[in-house]
Ligand code: UDP
């Protein structure tokens with residue numbers, strides 16, 4: 767009991783007694799890695815938003831930003847800028863702007879690499895069962911979800927989709943049980 771009390775007392779789970787989301791000089795939780803995850807229009811239409819969010823929650827990641835948007839060709843062209851010369855670029859933009867997307871920022875240990883693994887290969891035919899694409903999709907052009915592919919890419923995508931003020935820096939009370947701090 768004493769150990770548990772001292773952990774929760776010193777590590778931020780009494781967050782209601784101080785301003786929410788401020789870590790006030792506690793070195794044990796530096797800001798962790800973040801990544802951009804989006805449920806694409808097919809995922810939204812097929813009512814998969816809840817199941818996709820659940821996977822990231824149950825893995826132990828922390829949601830720090832979330833919104834539903836009808837994405838413009840402008841933001842999508844920038845988001846997929848590296849694919850501009852690909853033959854599927856225009857149809858990708860049409861697909862991605864065909865309905866709302868749910869865009870999220872998830873935070874946690876090794877989240878960029880872990881979430882790419884959770885999402886599975888770009889082509890769902892190659893994505894194993896157990897991955898999001900492997901469980902919910904069959905065709906490369908309708909693969910349900912986006913995940914940043916590197917820490918650098920994640921930073922750019924997060925800045926593109928979210929103003930800094932819309933990302934919340936909050937203490938999640940189970941953190942001492944999901945990573946070693
Ligand atoms: N895409 C497509 N046809 C292809 C390859 C990609 O329609 O032959 C789409 C697909 O939606 C994919 C997106 O373009 O998710 C971005 O491609 P990328 O290679 O970055 O794959 P991802 O990072 O999404 O796995």
Ligand code: MG
Nearest residue numbers: 888913914915
């Ligand atoms: Mg990509």
